[in-house]
Amino acid sequence: MNLPTVALFGAGGKMGARLARNLQRSEYTVRHVEVSEAGRKRLKEELGIECVDVNVALADASAVILAVPDTVIGKIAASIAPQLKPGTMIITLDAAAPFAGHLPDRPDLTYFVTHPCHPSIFNNSSSEEARKDRFGGLAAPQSIVNSLMQGPEEHYAVGEAIAQTIYAPILRSYPMTVEQMALLEPGLSETVCATLLAVMKDGMQEVVRRGVPKEAARDFLLGHMNILAAVIFEEIPGAFSDACNKAIEFGKPRLMREDWLDIFEPAEIADSIKRIT
Structure with a gap:
């Protein structure tokens, strides 16, 4: 061609x-x-x-x-x-x-x-x-x-x-493969990433409801997203404090179902794509 x-x-x-x-x-x-x-x-x-x-x-x-x-x-x-x-x-x-x-x-x-x-x-x-x-x-x-x-x-x-x-x-x-692309989207990018970002915004709105100024809450969240992501995804060398690691250890089971990784199972991906298309 x-x-x-x-x-x-x-x-x-x-x-x-x-x-x-x-x-x-x-x-x-x-x-x-x-x-x-x-x-x-x-x-x-x-x-x-x-x-x-x-x-x-x-x-x-x-x-x-x-x-x-x-x-x-x-x-x-x-x-x-x-x-x-x-x-x-x-x-x-x-x-x-x-x-x-x-x-x-x-x-x-x-x-x-x-x-x-x-x-x-x-x-x-x-x-x-x-x-x-x-x-x-x-x-x-x-x-x-x-x-x-x-x-x-x-x-x-x-x-x-x-x-x-x-x-x-x-x-x-x-x-x-197309199957691998489907794992990336909708699986990783939308079902996981977009959903968790929406949850983070919900959390920000909740602390605002509880009295934190909206601008301060937004700056605080976005700034921490920046440094935390840089460390977690190894963009920069670094390590979290013991307090942060304990918060993650407690937070994961509090926020996520034990079987949440099942969203990447072929049947789950197929169901998600069926809803999209």
Whole structure:
């Protein structure tokens, strides 16, 4: 596969517009598809991009990026599959729909899944623009995870090159299976991380309710998140005090069920993805 002509579906959406901006800086030929008038207007006004009809976009496309919600990936993929020639690469930006089996039964197509890790909280970039790029894809380096779900092995490099373009600048790129990607999201990033962060905010709101000034509680929590995370994730050398270690020893069973790690069991991951898709 030579440098692909890319059809970008959902080009005017929140994620799609980010991808369109980075693809615009590349040497790829891109056909943009967007169903909403607001999305088409955004692309025209912000990037000078004109969208095209689905048939035009797919006519010479050798790679199709589905920058659309998980809930409609299966429907869109099924609708365009009859127009895709053998060897065409479908790229999804999340493992949920592929894991759930929502892609068409077309062994002659290549399925490539890629997802950003987003810039680390230990983002020590020198520029202010990079430090403020929390999501990634603008100025802050971020790592990505990729899976060649089906297709010739040589297509991995093609998919990875597109992924490195749409999520640039890239720190590291990791190959893995779709099942491993599902462990990372929704398992690790959403079920664990997002939930525990929401719990931390609940805790902050509770101490505010009990009389602590909100600004002080927020500064105190975010500052401790910074240093505690740096030590726990070995970003810096350090050790907790005996008092902190005792608080963790007591706090874990107080806050977490004994069987909480079961959320990573295949059936639990499958149930979570079923709810998402």
